[in-house]
Amino acid sequence: MFDVNKIRSDFPMIVNNPNLIYFDSAATSFKPQCVIDEVVNYYEHLNCNIHRGDYDISYIVSKTYDDTRKTVAHFINAQRAESIVFTYGATSSLNTVAINAAKKFLKKGDVILTSQVEHASDIIPWFNAAEVSGASIRYVPFKKDAKFDLQAYEECFADGKVKLVALPHVSNVMGYIYPVKEITRIAHEYGAIVTIDGAQSVPHIKVDVQDLDIDFLSFSSHKMLGPGGVGVLYGRFELLDQLDPIFYGGGSNARFYQDGTVILQKTPEKFEAGTPCIEGVLGLKKAIEYLESVSMEEVEAYGAQLSDYFIEKLLKLDNVEVYNEGSKAGIVTFNVKGIFAQDAASYFNKLGIAVRTGNHCAKLLNNIIEVNETIRASMYLYNTKEEIDRFVDVIKDTTIEKCVDSIL
Numbered sequence: 001m002f003d004v005n006k007i008r009s010d011f012p013m014i015v016n017n018p019n020l021i022y023f024d025s026a027a028t029s030f031k032p033q034c035v036i037d038e039v040v041n042y043y044e045h046l047n048c049n050i051h052r053g054d055y056d057i058s059y060i061v062s063k064t065y066d067d068t069r070k071t072v073a074h075f076i077n078a079q080r081a082e083s084i085v086f087t088y089g090a091t092s093s094l095n096t097v098a099i100n101a102a103k104k105f106l107k108k109g110d111v112i113l114t115s116q117v118e119h120a121s122d123i124i125p126w127f128n129a130a131e132v133s134g135a136s137i138r139y140v141p142f143k144k145d146a147k148f149d150l151q152a153y154e155e156c157f158a159d160g161k162v163k164l165v166a167l168p169h170v171s172n173v174m175g176y177i178y179p180v181k182e183i184t185r186i187a188h189e190y191g192a193i194v195t196i197d198g199a200q201s202v203p204h205i206k207v208d209v210q211d212l213d214i215d216f217l218s219f220s221s222h223k224m225l226g227p228g229g230v231g232v233l234y235g236r237f238e239l240l241d242q243l244d245p246i247f248y249g250g251g252s253n254a255r256f257y258q259d260g261t262v263i264l265q266k267t268p269e270k271f272e273a274g275t276p277c278i279e280g281v282l283g284l285k286k287a288i289e290y291l292e293s294v295s296m297e298e299v300e301a302y303g304a305q306l307s308d309y310f311i312e313k314l315l316k317l318d319n320v321e322v323y324n325e326g327s328k329a330g331i332v333t334f335n336v337k338g339i340f341a342q343d344a345a346s347y348f349n350k351l352g353i354a355v356r357t358g359n360h361c362a363k364l365l366n367n368i369i370e371v372n373e374t375i376r377a378s379m380y381l382y383n384t385k386e387e388i389d390r391f392v393d394v395i396k397d398t399t400i401e402k403c404v405d406s407i408l
């Protein structure tokens with residue numbers, strides 16, 4: 001049974017800040033006590049490196065680190081733990097795929113199919129891949145409200161040039177859940193590889209990489225209750241195994257010789273050169289166990305409930321423009337009419353409400369929704385309808401004068 005009060009009591013940031021309404025979980029989530037305890041426990045009782053020490057605590061930590069691959073694989077229903085690479089975040093996972101794609105999968109004349117809703121971390125690496133490989137970028141035409149247009153998407157394959165599709169599962173601004181199963185089905189029919197930015201989906205909805213038939217999936221621990229400094233790159237094993245490491249060094253090689261020959265470890269260890277964020281990986285395991293104890297189905301359903309509730313209330317206000325009606329993943333994007341988004345956010349901040357404003361790193365999205373700056377309220381399993389009520393009361397009475405006063 002989903003019990004938000006019990007959940008709230010698990011989060012020190014909520015317990016210690018009773019007057020804060022945190023609506024910025026899409027930027028980074030709060031961490032439950034069990035995750036914090038795991039990180040502290042590592043430093044207080046198990047501090048050592050992994051895969052290097054011939055002593056008990058090193059065996060213990062190495063085993064938990066390795067076991068976390070199984071935990072992650074189970075969480076996203078990957079076929080095997082060897083498909084899970086620990087990186088430094090979604091950005092480093094996405095760059096790993098893009099740098100390799102430029103070398104291995106793309107050539108002059110090919111097309112990388114992506115979109116204008118992309119976060120910077122899933123577009124700039126593709127600009128670079130295009131430059132290196134001689135491929136070009138093509139944007140899927142989205143509907144005016146930034147919803148996905150499957151027909152327009154399929155038409156992008158007509159000339160047979162699309163070799164790679166890079167799209168988000170959930171937009172970090174619009175919060176829409178895009179139809180990844182259809183996206184991969186069509187791409188695979190045309191022989192293209194699909195890499196999905198799961199930074200905003202994996203924390204909020206049940207993601208099954210086998211059912212969705214995803215080739216590569218990237219996400220970050222810190223957005224899903226885990227510590228910072230850790231990300232995941234999932235790859236369909238046969239493809240992942242073809243990639244080269246981005247970094248070389250200790251831990252990822254089996255042997256190397258004076259003549260420059262290097263024998264790498266197997267996948268996934270070959271991708272993890274250097275000392276990883278060990279405490280972060282241990283904490284990610286706890287975060288996933290926490291999410292599974294609540295159940296991802298419940299997390300998803302609650303996120304949809306909060307989104308519906310919030311959007312319905314905002315739509316009743318004359319002074320508000322809502323940009324993502326029908327969004328379900330806990331992201332609500334709007335403006336208070338006639339007020340610059342950041343000025344409104346400064347006013348909300350004075351009243352203890354934390355939101356993000358601006359273009360949210362999706363700097364091409366204005367080509368679709370024709371607005372440059374928005375207010376984004378992003379929620380997670382610890383937010384409540386009461387917080388939404390309090391925020392909506394504030395929004396209702398927001399005026400330019402109040403915003404100016406809050407800045408001065």
Ligand SMILES: Cc1ncc(COP(=O)(O)O)c(C=O)c1O
Binds near residue numbers: 026091122
């Ligand atoms: C959709 C999306 N992709 C990628 C990223 C990058 O994630 P990170 O900064 O954790 O690498 C973010 C972060 O906000 C995001 O929202």
